[in-house]
Amino acid sequence: MNAPRVVVVGSLNMDIVATMQRMPRTGETLRGDSMKYTPGGKGANQAVGCACLSLNTSMIGCVGDDVFGEWIKRNLLENGVDVQGVEIVEGLSTGTAIISHTPRDNSIIIVGGANDRCTGAIIEQHKDMIRGADLLLMQLEIPVDTVEQALAVAKQAGVLTVLNPAPAQELPEGVKRDVDYMTPNETEWEIISGVPCDSDEALLSTITDWERKYGNKVIVTRGDKGCCYVEGNSLQHVMAPQVRVSDTTGAGDAFNAAMAYGLLQSGTSSLREILSFAVASASLSVQTFGAQEGMPTLKEVRALDALAERLV
Ligand code: RIB
Numbered sequence: 001m002n003a004p005r006v007v008v009v010g011s012l013n014m015d016i017v018a019t020m021q022r023m024p025r026t027g028e029t030l031r032g033d034s035m036k037y038t039p040g041g042k043g044a045n046q047a048v049g050c051a052c053l054s055l056n057t058s059m060i061g062c063v064g065d066d067v068f069g070e071w072i073k074r075n076l077l078e079n080g081v082d083v084q085g086v087e088i089v090e091g092l093s094t095g096t097a098i099i100s101h102t103p104r105d106n107s108i109i110i111v112g113g114a115n116d117r118c119t120g121a122i123i124e125q126h127k128d129m130i131r132g133a134d135l136l137l138m139q140l141e142i143p144v145d146t147v148e149q150a151l152a153v154a155k156q157a158g159v160l161t162v163l164n165p166a167p168a169q170e171l172p173e174g175v176k177r178d179v180d181y182m183t184p185n186e187t188e189w190e191i192i193s194g195v196p197c198d199s200d201e202a203l204l205s206t207i208t209d210w211e212r213k214y215g216n217k218v219i220v221t222r223g224d225k226g227c228c229y230v231e232g233n234s235l236q237h238v239m240a241p242q243v244r245v246s247d248t249t250g251a252g253d254a255f256n257a258a259m260a261y262g263l264l265q266s267g268t269s270s271l272r273e274i275l276s277f278a279v280a281s282a283s284l285s286v287q288t289f290g291a292q293e294g295m296p297t298l299k300e301v302r303a304l305d306a307l308a309e310r311l312v
Contacts (some may be wrong), residue, residue, distance in 0.1 A: 002055040002056065002137065003054055003055055003136075004056065005055075005056045005057075005133045005134050006041050006045075006047075006050045006056065006057050006058070006083075006133060006134065006135045006136075006137055006260055006264070007041065007057075007059075007060060007130050007136050007137070008046050008047040008050065008058070008059050008060070008136075008137045008138070008144070009060045009118070009123070009137075009138050009142070009147070009150045010040055010041065010042055010043020010044070010046065010047075010060075010061055010137075010139045011041035011043040011061060011110075011112075011118075011139065011141030011142055012043060012044040012061050012062070012063050012072045012073075012076075012094065012114075012137055012139060013039075013044070013072075013094070013095040013096055013110060013115070013141075013305050014037055014039065014040065014068040014071070014085065014093060014095070014096050014097070015037070015039065015041075015097045015290075016035070016036075016098050017035065017036045017037075017038060017099040017101050017126075018032040018034075018037075018098075018099070018100055018103070019033045019034050019036075019101045020100065020101070020102055021030040021102060021103070022145040024100055025108065025110075026230055028076065031047075035152075036289075036290075037068075037071045037176065038290040038292070039075040039076075039291075039292050040097055040099075040249070040250070040290075040291040040292065041061075041072070041095055041141060041250075042139040042166060043061050043139055043141065043142070043290045044059065044061070044075075044081075044136075044292065045074060045254075045295070046164070046249045046253045046256050046257045046260075047059040047257075048075075048079045048292045048295050049082045049250075049253055049254050049257025049281070049285075049295040050137070050259075050260055050261065051080040051081045051083075052079065052080075052295040052296060052297050053081075053257060053258060053261040053281075053296075053297070053298045054298050055257075055261055055264065056259065057080070057136075058081070058082040058083075058085055058129055059082070059085055060085035060086070060122060060129065060130075061085070061086055061087075061118050061120075061122075061142065062086070062087045062088075062092065062096075062114040062115060062117050062118045062142075063087075063089070063094045063095075064088070064091050064092040064093040064094040064114040065088050065089065065090050065092070066093055066094055067094070068094035069094040069114070070226070071095065074177055075279060075292065076129065079292070079295075080208045081262050084129075085122075085126045085165070086212070087118075087122060088114075089117045092113055092117060093111075094113055094114055095111065095113040095114060096110070096111045096122075097110045098111075099249060101249065103143045103264075104245065104248075105248055106248055107249070108251050110167075110295055111284070112142075115142050116143065117214075118143065118144060118146055119143060119145075119146055120146055120149045122146060122221075123146055123149045123150045123153060124149075128160060130150060130153045130154050130265040131157040131159065133152075133154075133159050134159065134160065134264055135159065135160045135161070135162065136150060136159050136161045136255060137153040137162050137164070137260050138150060138161070138162070138163050138164070139163070139165070140163075140164075140165050140166055140167055140168070140169060141166075141167070144171065144172060144175065144296055145172070147163065147175060148172050148178075149176050151163070151174065151175060151178040152174060154178070155178040157206045160263060161179050161181070162179070162181045162183065162259065162260055162263070163179045163182050164177065164181055164183045164252065164256045164274050165183075165184050166185070166188055166190055166252060167188070168188035168189075168191035168192055169191070170191075171192060174216045176312075177214060179216050179276070180216055180217065181216065181217045181218075181219065181259070182216060182217070182218050183218075183219050183221060183256055184218070184223075185220065185221045185222070185223055185252065189203075189206070189218070189220050192308075193209075193210060197220075198288060200228075200235050200301075203220060204234070204235040207220065207230045211230065217229070217271070218230075218306060219259070221247075221252060221255055224242075224270055225239070225240060225253075225277045225283075226238045226239045226240040227255070227275055227278070229242075229271060229275065231271065231272075236272065238272060238275045238276050239279075239282050240279045240283050241304065243283045243287055244285075244287055245285065245286045245287070246286065246287060246288060246289055247288065247290065249290070249291045250285055250291025250292065250294055250295070251282040251285050251286050252282070253285075254278075254281045254282045254284070254294070254295055254296065255278045255279065255282040256278070257281065257282070258277050258278040258282070258301060259274060259275065259277075259278040259282035261298075262274030262277045277301060277302075280301050281296055283304065284300055284301060284304055
């Protein structure tokens with residue numbers, strides 16, 4: 001049987017990562033331990049994550065006509081991602097992410113570069129690729145109008161859709177209406193729902209209201225606490241196994257790729273099982289430095305997921 005087809009429409013960045021023991025204070029100059037360039041961008045990370053899980057994966061997006069763009073495309077290819085939908089924009093730089101990385105967490109500044117040119121024209125050009133997919137996976141590091149247009153193409157063709165709304169922003173009605181699954185983290189969910197969500201009660205009521213209004217499914221990711229969703233009028237938690245953390249960059253991307261994998265397995269019976277698999281994937285990804293280098297294989301996730309299930 002052919003592997004299910006996933007199309008990722010999204011960003012491709014070069015991650016410039018400075019590792020330090022703690023975050024600098026405002027106005028402070030701090031000595032870092034090391035500096036590394038490594039391919040990233042939420043879109044490209046999720047594409048590599050899907051390919052590592054053996055999904056047939058294609059990427060649509062834009063890079064600049066520079067060495068970073070070539071490097072990122074080559075890395076996608078080496079990871080088994082089809083890059084026919086990755087366009088090179090003349091005269092523009094590839095997107096970059098300046099990442100401050102400590103042993104516990106990170107902070108990221110992104111500069112869109114060529115990602116900002118991933119417009120509706122690119123979707124129009126590659127719409128058959130979206131129509132031919134089983135699942136469309138997206139994030140918000142490209143213009144939101146493009147996301148809305150890609151969702152509309154997918155919806156018309158009956159393609160399942162997942163939006164990781166990161167970085168969060170207000171969503172156009174078309175996005176809210178056409179998306180099937182949304183995976184914000186807690187902060188992003190506060191921005192999107194417009195309500196502070198500092199308790200389980202608040203999460204339950206905001207997710208319930210949203211799902212009733214728009215008819216899609218919301219899964220809120222909670223870092224080392226796993227994720228939660230609503231089922232049977234109650235908030236359900238999927239806990240994460242405790243692991244040694246090396247780099248949290250890309251953990252959300254590993255989660256989304258694994259969730260896409262789970263949604264495409266016809267034999268998978270419940271959302272809880274899919275999310276347990278996704279949480280296990282994210283937990284594995286934080287144990288390795290680099291967003292794409294840390295994407296786990298199917299075998300690795302399955303091994304940890306069996307363990308994770310016993311721990312919950
Ligand atoms: O989700 C992690 C990613 O966010 C990094 O790779 C960086 O490029 C930013 O886009």
